Amino acid sequence: MTQTKKIYINELAKIVNRRSGTIRKWEAEGRLPKGLMPKRDKNKWRYWTHTQIFGSNGIIVWMRKNDMRPGRLMTDPDKENDHVHNLRTPKYLNGHQIRGVRTMVEHGRSREYILRKLYPRTRYTSPDALESALVKLFRENDWEFPDRFINGKTRVKVSDDLKRLEKTIEAIGGM
Numbered sequence: 001m002t003q004t005k006k007i008y009i010n011e012l013a014k015i016v017n018r019r020s021g022t023i024r025k026w027e028a029e030g031r032l033p034k035g036l037m038p039k040r041d042k043n044k045w046r047y048w049t050h051t052q053i054f055g056s057n058g059i060i061v062w063m064r065k066n067d068m069r070p071g072r073l074m075t076d077p078d079k080e081n082d083h084v085h086n087l088r089t090p091k092y093l094n095g096h097q098i099r100g101v102r103t104m105v106e107h108g109r110s111r112e113y114i115l116r117k118l119y120p121r122t123r124y125t126s127p128d129a130l131e132s133a134l135v136k137l138f139r140e141n142d143w144e145f146p147d148r149f150i151n152g153k154t155r156v157k158v159s160d161d162l163k164r165l166e167k168t169i170e171a172i173g174g175m
Contacts, residue, residue: 006047
């Protein structure tokens with residue numbers, strides 16, 4: 001194999017043991033580093049050079065460095081806890097977005113406001129799917145997430161102590 005030979009996507013897929021659609025997705029999502037992006041021939045077909053694939057900074061090294069094994073079913077037993085944690089994080093939310101949602105909650109934003117602002121910036125298929133992911137994430141981490149609007153008002157979670165205090169005040173005829 002010479003340095004000048006063009007390696008097209010089907011051959012690359014066999015070399016790295018991935019489907020060509022996966023490689024196209026890496027390219028489309030910008031996951032491939034700049035130097036590993038494919039070139040195009042006169043027919044606009046993607047191709048890579050030998051160095052881009054097998055070089056010291058090639059695709060194979062990049063895949064090993066980023067632990068890009070196929071599928072979610074296989075994981076190194078030593079990294080099992082990290083793997084399970086990553087599977088439990090919301091699929092289409094990154095850390096920046098999650099911190100943003102937590103900040104919005106801290107500033108008293110409603111659930112509807114949060115969904116309206118965040119949904120267009122995610123890859124979720126619907127606001128309901130995003131809401132479900134956020135509710136699950138917040139519940140798993142014991143964080144407070146605003147309730148839905150009820151009759152035009154936000155239903156706020158009230159602690160048991162505050163509920164007892166309100167009942168006591170009502171019982172003695174106060175406020």
